[in-house]
Amino acid sequence: MMATILNVVLYLALIFHIVFIGIALWRVWRGQNVIDRLIGFDLTGMLTLAILVLVSLIEQNSIYVDVALGLAALGFISTIALAKYIADEQMF
Amino acid sequence: MDLVLQLIAILAVVSGTMFSALGVLGYIRLPDVYARLHATGKVGVFGVVLLLVAAVAWTPLGLGKGFVLIALLLIAGPVTSHALASAAYRIGIPVKGALRDDLARDIERAKDDMKNLQQNTDPSG
Numbered sequence: 001m002m003a004t005i006l007n008v009v010l011y012l013a014l015i016f017h018i019v020f021i022g023i024a025l026w027r028v029w030r031g032q033n034v035i036d037r038l039i040g041f042d043l044t045g046m047l048t049l050a051i052l053v054l055v056s057l058i059e060q061n062s063i064y065v066d067v068a069l070g071l072a073a074l075g076f077i078s079t080i081a082l083a084k085y086i087a088d089e090q091m092f
Numbered sequence: 093m094d095l096v097l098q099l100i101a102i103l104a105v106v107s108g109t110m111f112s113a114l115g116v117l118g119y120i121r122l123p124d125v126y127a128r129l130h131a132t133g134k135v136g137v138f139g140v141v142l143l144l145v146a147a148v149a150w151t152p153l154g155l156g157k158g159f160v161l162i163a164l165l166l167i168a169g170p171v172t173s174h175a176l177a178s179a180a181y182r183i184g185i186p187v188k189g190a191l192r193d194d195l196a197r198d199i200e201r202a203k204d205d206m207k208n209l210q211q212n213t214d215p216s217g
Contacts, residue, residue, distance in 0.1 A: 013105050017112065039132055046132075056153070065144075065153055080175050
């Protein structure tokens with residue numbers, strides 16, 4: 001009983017997160033300025049992370065959390081580097 | 093025991109999805125860059141972390157791996173938001189509806205102090 005409810009909730013959350021990624025990418029496409037687009041990029045990375053965790057919950061397989069760990073570290077470093085590049089007009 | 097863990101997973105997934113929905117809603121509806129940054133910080137710090145709590149409760153996942161990822165997100169999220177807000181201020185994006193700007197006053201004061209210091213310690217002048 002509880003497992004059925006959990007499955008329904010997980011699939012609904014997966015659909016919601018895919019819709020959120022669509023909205024975030026639309027705002028990256030139609031953004032107002034460069035920082036706005038960079039925020040949308042960071043938001044897309046976070047939502048992709050959430051989708052990986054949800055797929056790991058649905059498939060009952062923890063390999064997706066390893067992928068999510070790598071994605072979180074790379075997304076963090078790329079966002080920091082791009083913000084510094086935009087502010088200082090040089091990377092280092 | 094399984095029932096309790098599944099209940100924790102359901103509650104965590106539902107509240108995490110609600111936080112993500114609020115973050116995306118704030119991202120498309122709020123008026124300027126700094127307010128939007130405030131909203132999207134919630135997606136990284138609450139949405140994904142609550143989903144990870146569900147994953148720790150209800151997958152064959154080592155506790156260590158989940159907690160390492162939670163700690164990474166809790167440290168990286170505020171740092172990312174701070175770097176983005178600092179970059180936005182430094183390239184001159186205006187704050188909509190701001191009544192005062194203390195940081196600009198402080199930067200001016202620091203520049204004046206630096207100029208006075210250089211004049212006073214200049215050996216040739």
